[in-house]
Amino acid sequence: MRITLKFQTNPFTTLFRHQDDQNMKPTGLTACLLPLAFLAACGEQTTAPGKDTGPVQVTAAMETPAVETGGDAADDMAIWVNPADPEQSRIIGTQKKSGLYVYDLKGEIVQFLPDGRMNNVDLRDGFDLAGRNVTVVASTNRTNNSISLYAINPDTTELYNVANGVQATGFEDPYGLCMYHSTRDGNFYVFANDKDFGDYKQWKLVATEDGKVGLETVRQFTVGDQTEGCVADDKTGELYIGEENTGIWKYNAEPQSDEHRQLVRLIDNKSLTADVEGLALYHTKADKGYLVASSQGSNTYALFDRDNGYDYVGSFEVVDDPETGIDGSQETDGLEALSTPLPGYPQGVFMAQDGFNTLPEENQNFKLVDWRKIAQALKLRP
Template sequence: MRNTILVTAIALALSACSHSAPPAPSAAKPAESPAISARLATVATFRHAASDAAVWVDPADPARSILLVAGGEGGLEMNDLTGARVARFEALEAGFIQVRQGFPADGGSFDLAIVSDQRAGALRVFKLDAAARQLQEITTAPIAINDAITGLCTYRSGLTGKLYAFAATDQGQLEQWEIFVRDGKAGGQFIRRIPAGKGASHCTVDDASGALYFSEESTGIWQVAAEPESDAARTAIDLVEPRGTLHEEVKGLALYRTGNSAAFLVASDAGSGTFNVYSPAGEPAGAFKISGNSLDVGDAEGLTIVSASLGDAFPQGALVVADENSGDYKLVAWNDIAQTLKLAVPTPVAEKAASAVRVVKPRVETAPADSYGDAADDPAIWVDKRDPSRSVVIGTDKKLGLNVYDLKGKRLQVVPDGRMNNVDLREGFVLAGKPITIVAATNRTTKSISLYQFDPATRRLSSVADGTLDSGFDDPYGLCMYRSAKSGDYFVLANDSAEGKFRQWKLVDRNGKAAIELVREFTVGTQAEGCAADDELGQLYIAEEDVGLWKYSAEPDGGETRTAIDKVGEGRLTDDVEGVSVYYGQDGKGYIVASNQGEDNYAIYRREGANEFVGKFHVVANEALGIDGSSETDGLDVVSYPLGAEFPAGLLVVQDGRNLMPAERQNFKYVSWQDVMDALK
């Protein structure tokens, strides 16, 4: 599993370095940033306060577009493109504004304005009728952030089409909320908090790439992923001197993108009074000041960019700057910025085909693991063919042991026998003269293979191991089981956590207890965990985390010969590649499923032939059932047997490494295989 370095630790380390590092040698005085004149200034707001703006673009006549500007205690104001105030709304203390045009809702679409009410510490949503210069609030109650709001931006997911708002708070968090409209009323569903650091403020999101940028005033500019199931680790775009090119305070951020081109990022470097531009690759592309025509910018706050034409004065769009000193808003033509800084024309970005993004929703989630942190890991499904509704999922808690869940996600049993990492099961193993369902797990506490009998009547596990079955590994990790169609023998395969070493043992009856006998050893090369054996075809699938998915023979004399199914990087996978399972169809057909953890999705290949790639899918939130999606998945398992109306074509169980909405300890999500097949059509 990928290790994530805590951002706070990075920040502390940088801080420590800055205090202990010797003074930097004096450098030549940098060249003065060129000045660009604003083409327009609005009238000052009613209370001479300016913090943020948004633009409604008139699709029929861009020159008739409208500015929505925050006027603090004076409320929300509208200006036309002459700078004149055309309307004012006093019902709130407006701090930050976002406009979303053509938002689909209730079978139609309309324009939304999402505004932070600084007095209430909340978000309010309005239906915008720009032609009539009217706003109609549609939130039944303000969306309470319960903290001072220091920034606001929105994101329309390319994965699900959902609209999200990010509110930066005084406590250094970025709160992500889903904004929805149902029956004409708007509301918010809290999704997650992203640690952003004290001083986090302005933000902007690129809908096309899903990249969220935010400024931390005294530290720098950061990027994180905006998708709710994404990793919240952040990447520095630029830092305050001496670690970067910025001066203390960093404020407003905005993006310029046309069509499918890559985006330029613009940042207000308030410490130097300049505006820094970053290329689509994140490299500094120049800086400028806004002065001339008696329209100098004094103290810039929020930035807004419109990439579309706003008429003859702004043929390629405009940068809108909130000037706190003068209490008004300055507009700079983007073509003036591009010409002055000689910005290269952005390279077009290949758009993903609509069919490439496939999503399914979970039908059930299990109770959270008892252990905090990285705990839940790998599931195994037992099917009750007499009464499918009594089928269970056995899941590992790698800080505690094993959990048994029913098909509603309720925990039936906890087996606190050690740090169980991976688990698998097979039916029909003969022990003490009787066929049983045998369950195997890697036990990292005792460095052994733990073996259990599953009782179909009580749906409980009991140990049947002949003592502690030493794995020979310092840290046993991944595990899968195999029943040979050739010999009828049962096997356990497991690997270590570091070097990709695999061992295969034959299961044997030793005086009525289950034991193991080593029959094979081989090495895949680097760290691996997930594996799955195809009992009918005699094949073994192994996920080498940073390399790809391999196919071996599952027989004890199979050796090290292998075939690459897919690769990381040059193929369709992104590290880490984790859990693997086999979906059995008829006549040797079916599917191989793998956790493509680096993309928070799942890759599917055909079981037959050369394992042709079928597609990928994401598991996203099921709002109707109040179940979040799954991400950072380690283990998974799938069965093809029908398990009732919810799972008519079988069940896929995936570990959820983040478990959002609400934020809880890790768990497992149940997905209908029929939903997966429908999504991949």
């Protein structure tokens, strides 16, 4: 959630701290290493032509019920596609004051786990647990500063706890989280960070003989300032992290990697406005597709083309729909994008946390958008 009264980190401090990074070759950023007076010009150079007309508008097809507490409560979500019956796919949303919600594709609550102050959540299919391939769900739990671990029962579509005891993070306040399945070593990993210091850890998921899952620390590194949103690409081995007041970084997701990184996008108050929050990947047949980011300060969502050097494609906003009565979304924390077809959504979906949910006195919830609306509005390639 965006906090307006906070110190803003100078992005150039972070840039110069990592200016010796071998992989740091962002397009069009040479001019950006000038004094701050030239920042506006840098934004114009890095913004794609024809995208200065403002964000396009789309409406949501579904919204979930409001969470049970007020204030900054709902946060992040992950989508599980049921391979046996896609209509029984599930949406898992965090309630950072109480636990995890599980919704169906209509937005109805099918399960609630009151297991702690869950902040961010992610999942991966195909983990070998006691001879069975299961979907593992991981979430940062700020009640006991741990990583909560679940598996999905494919028959009941419900989550059940598989953590081998409390999986402590060693952080004072665990915050952002994402998962990664390496095609190099076949292992599954969890990334999470400490809220105030930008410190990251990477853990390997380790199955026990009795059907539980533990975590083994394999890597630690520091981003620099407050960060939350992250997403990893299993096919390319790329890890994207949003530094809230600086921009988006790309790291190597493999456990033996160091801190070398590439600046994908600097906050320029055009494509991105602080805070940079949730990140997601929308995959295309080219095995890359788009990086989607929550530009919280402008209440918009930015798309960057991974097939073309992270060119800025454009931005969209989710607005009120007078026909359905579903309101738009603002000040989004977590988001998700999925290109896998779902019933009623042949090109996949986009989901976002709604920080306002129509009126300030209404509790937060999650919105789902048919990706076809986004593709049509931004004239994306087929």
